[in-house]
Amino acid sequence: MAETLTRSAARNIFFGGSLFFFIAFAALTVHSHWYMVNDSTDRKGLTDSVERGKHVWEQNSCINCHTILGEGAYFAPELGNVWHRYGGRENPQAARAAIKGWIKAQPLNVPGRRTMPAFDLSEEELDALVDFFRWVDGIDTQDWPPHPAG
Ligand code: HEC
Structure with a gap:
């Protein structure tokens, strides 16, 4: 050698x-x-409403505080799995109502908690946002985030 x-x-x-x-x-x-x-792309589920929801998400800069699939700011909860966390896979109607209700109820101004501002969104925009969250929740992220609250 x-x-x-x-x-x-x-x-x-x-x-x-x-x-x-x-x-x-x-x-x-x-x-x-x-x-x-x-x-991992659900093309059939990619409806006009899902697309509109993504526009509402972008126009209102939700990403300035939230992450979606890990992208965005770390001030507020990850929303890529918010549909799952609100029980949407088991009870879609209740989850839709709860997510819309949450957004409409802002600002909560609970002392010691971070506050989400109020957004002046129409019912149609709120439904589109929920459709967007639902679609994103369907993406196969290989079990990421590991913790549901992530
Ligand atoms: C200025 C920062 C900020 C912006 C902008 C913002 N949020 Fe939030 N959001 C928060 C905070 C903080 C919380 C958590 C508050 C709490 O737990 O009391 C939250 C919570 C939420 C929740 C509930 C999450 C959960 O797991 O319970 C949803 C849904 C939500 N936001 C949707 C939106 C949408 C949709 C937009 C854009 C239209 C948006 N947020 C823009 C700060 C923000």
Whole structure:
């Protein structure tokens, strides 16, 4: 065995390693894309109302305080699973009413608790928001967040 690395061995390791990791990177990219498009996107459930709900979410900058699937600010609870937390999978009507009721009841101004401001949203906008939350809850996040309150 050679005591020192020869120039050609070093070159082969460099090019071989680069090629190996490039192929691994490309394969994982294709896999992620394929997974997102085919497995985890509920295209049928992506209704106009879900889209409107996303616009309401964006127009009112809910993300300035909340996260959705981990994206956003950490001032207020994660809302990607709010539908699940409010029992929407078992009782959709009650969850819809509870989420809308919560938003309409703001600000609660409970001393010592963070306050959510009031938003002047129509019934249609509130329903669209709930449809959006419901759709996001259906995304297969591979059991993330690990804690339901996350
Ligand atoms: C200024 C910060 C802020 C903004 C902006 C904000 N929220 Fe909140 N939100 C909060 C806080 C703080 C709480 C938790 C309050 C508490 O637990 O008493 C909360 C709680 C909630 C909850 C209940 C979550 C749960 O698990 O009980 C929902 C639903 C919600 N917000 C929806 C929205 C929507 C929809 C918008 C945009 C239209 C929005 N929030 C914008 C601060 C905000």
